[in-house]
Amino acid sequence: MASDDKGPTGPDFSKGISSGDLPDGAMMAGRIGNDEVLLARQNGKLFALSAHCTHYHGPLADGLLIGYTARCPWHHARFNLETGEAIAAPALKPLTCWQVEERDSKVFITHKKAQLAPKATGSANGHFVIVGGGAAGFAAAEMLRRHGFAGRITMLSNDDATPVDRPNLSKDYLAGTAPEDWVPLRGDDWYAENKIDLRLKTEVASLDAKNKELTLGNCSKMKFNKLLLATGAEPVKLDIPGADQPHVHTLRSLTNCRAIIEQAKTAKRAVVIGASFIGLETAAALRARGVEVHVVAPEKRPLERVFGPALSDFIRALHEEHGVKFHLGDTVTAIDGKRAVFKNGGELDADLVVVGVGVRPRIALAEKAGLAIDRGVSVNEHMETSVSGIYAAGDIARWPDAISGERIRVEHWVVAQRQGQVAALNMVGVPTPFRSAPFFWSQHYDVPINYVGHAEKWDSIDIEGDLMKRDCVVRYRRGARVLAIASIHRDKESLEAGVTMEHRAAKA
Ligand SMILES: Cc1cc2nc3c(=O)[nH]c(=O)nc-3n(C[C@H](O)[C@H](O)[C@H](O)COP(=O)(O)OP(=O)(O)OC[C@H]3O[C@@H](n4cnc5c(N)ncnc54)[C@H](O)[C@@H]3O)c2cc1C
Numbered sequence: 001m002a003s004d005d006k007g008p009t010g011p012d013f014s015k016g017i018s019s020g021d022l023p024d025g026a027m028m029a030g031r032i033g034n035d036e037v038l039l040a041r042q043n044g045k046l047f048a049l050s051a052h053c054t055h056y057h058g059p060l061a062d063g064l065l066i067g068y069t070a071r072c073p074w075h076h077a078r079f080n081l082e083t084g085e086a087i088a089a090p091a092l093k094p095l096t097c098w099q100v101e102e103r104d105s106k107v108f109i110t111h112k113k114a115q116l117a118p119k120a121t122g123s124a125n126g127h128f129v130i131v132g133g134g135a136a137g138f139a140a141a142e143m144l145r146r147h148g149f150a151g152r153i154t155m156l157s158n159d160d161a162t163p164v165d166r167p168n169l170s171k172d173y174l175a176g177t178a179p180e181d182w183v184p185l186r187g188d189d190w191y192a193e194n195k196i197d198l199r200l201k202t203e204v205a206s207l208d209a210k211n212k213e214l215t216l217g218n219c220s221k222m223k224f225n226k227l228l229l230a231t232g233a234e235p236v237k238l239d240i241p242g243a244d245q246p247h248v249h250t251l252r253s254l255t256n257c258r259a260i261i262e263q264a265k266t267a268k269r270a271v272v273i274g275a276s277f278i279g280l281e282t283a284a285a286l287r288a289r290g291v292e293v294h295v296v297a298p299e300k301r302p303l304e305r306v307f308g309p310a311l312s313d314f315i316r317a318l319h320e321e322h323g324v325k326f327h328l329g330d331t332v333t334a335i336d337g338k339r340a341v342f343k344n345g346g347e348l349d350a351d352l353v354v355v356g357v358g359v360r361p362r363i364a365l366a367e368k369a370g371l372a373i374d375r376g377v378s379v380n381e382h383m384e385t386s387v388s389g390i391y392a393a394g395d396i397a398r399w400p401d402a403i404s405g406e407r408i409r410v411e412h413w414v415v416a417q418r419q420g421q422v423a424a425l426n427m428v429g430v431p432t433p434f435r436s437a438p439f440f441w442s443q444h445y446d447v448p449i450n451y452v453g454h455a456e457k458w459d460s461i462d463i464e465g466d467l468m469k470r471d472c473v474v475r476y477r478r479g480a481r482v483l484a485i486a487s488i489h490r491d492k493e494s495l496e497a498g499v500t501m502e503h504r505a506a507k508a
């Protein structure tokens with residue numbers, strides 16, 4: 001998360017700017033009193049909105065105008081220029097809109113407009129149940145209410161915390177640089193105010209798809225009219241002696257994160273098992289807390305399978321610069337008390353062990369209910385499973401990706417949220433296909449890496465820019481076609497690549 005305390009800068013829009021300074025298709029940031037405002041002209045119309053994204057405060061003027069939307073450069077949230085609505089995650093809250101006037105060849109912003117609630121869409125009613133209080137589940141519930149769904153919403157989560165900003169759990173919050181109140185996606189009151197019956201610590205034990213009924217962990221039954229399964233993924237546990245000790249952790253929930261933070265306060269040395277995103281982000285966060293960190297992983301290069309050799313080597317060097325010690329080509333075979341024993345013969349005392357060796361989608365509910373399964377829960381482009389009225393979204397869903405033309409399943413925050421949003425629209429009867437380009441980001445110290453598209457295999461990789469200077473675009477190609485791009489500090493190119501992929505898919 002970043003914040004900008006410099007105060008408003010740029011032209012004072014209350015005094016007006018020359019019309020010629022804002023050609024069609026352009027946007028600029030400026031100010032009105034203490035407010036930073038984005039002024040844009042698109043197809044001859046003028047728009048003025050808050051200048052910063054409601055997700056992590058990204059500067060919208062550095063993003064893109066696409067049709068009547070503004071796209072955030074950092075994590076690709078989309079806002080409606082006319083209403084300020086956050087139409088695609090990860091931003092969920094609207095931007096403030098301002099009144100704009102053009103007179104005497106000058107453009108002025110006059111005053112804030114009243115916030116308009118999005119128009120109610122769809123005519124569905126009844127009882128909608130969401131299983132899962134994570135990215136997809138929360139985004140779906142929020143979208144249902146945002147679009148005027150007036151029926152009952154029940155959200156069942158076996159977690160003990162209200163939905164949280166999960167990516168933060170391996171980044172700023174774990175590093176101790178984000179306050180506690182950044183973590184919940186909404187305050188506790190929000191659920192009651194929006195009549196969302198959020199039931200925490202509630203396990204859903206089984207699903208009777210035919211009779212549209214759930215059985216909860218306490219054996220009680222719950223009927224639904226429509227259902228969204230958003231059960232996410234769970235960390236793979238290590239099956240080695242000593243893995244069940246209290247200083248050995250996985251990281252998925254806020255409770256997991258708090259337990260790691262508590263031990264990191266006194267830990268001198270941590271062993272991170274697995275050079276995964278979560279493993280490496282945890283390593284960075286623990287270094288920020290002054291803990292000595294050793295990463296042990298069987299691969300030769302961290303994240304090479306996702307990023308290829310050059311970016312992988314860069315990430316390794318970046319962590320080494322910050323003092324992380326790698327033990328690659330090795331694994332931990334036992335944790336004997338505080339001693340981690342390595343396969344290759346080494347051993348290390350560690351007062352904290354974090355296991356980040358991957359996750360498994362939680363598909364058991366769907367599988368036992370007889371829904372179609374294909375290394376995940378199979379859904380169509382409307383996020384509906386093989387049973388009408390039952391939807392799935394997020395880490396569990398395998399969907400027909402319009403961009404790659406393949407059926408894919410990913411574990412990305414933005415994808416999960418957007419799929420939850422799309423599922424919600426379809427549940428209320430607004431047919432909406434999911435056609436966003438897959439997107440994720442990862443943060444290592446002060447280096448953000450954005451990734452758009454999907455490339456499990458590629459023929460060639462080309463790098464434009466300078467990786468060592470942390471200013472580059474890495475393209476993953478099959479033949480002439482770019483499947484995905486990773487980028488560092490080239491946010492606009494990342495956004496443009498996503499838009500190009502979506503346009504290409506729309507024409508196909
Ligand atoms: C620490 C961490 C950092 C991450 N960082 C990033 C990042 O930087 N960028 C990125 O793109 N992605 C990141 N991810 C991945 C991202 O968080 C996931 O892809 C996303 O949360 C998936 O959303 P989901 O709704 O499918 O599942 P989740 O968010 O995991 O939510 C699933 C919910 O279902 C509940 N549940 C499961 N089974 C049951 C049941 N039987 N009964 C009741 N409730 C149940 C769970 O308790 C949970 O509330 C990160 C993940 C973690 C753990």
Ligand code: FES
Pocket residue numbers: 053054055056057058072073074075076077089090091
């Ligand atoms: S800061 Fe705008 S999408 Fe994250």
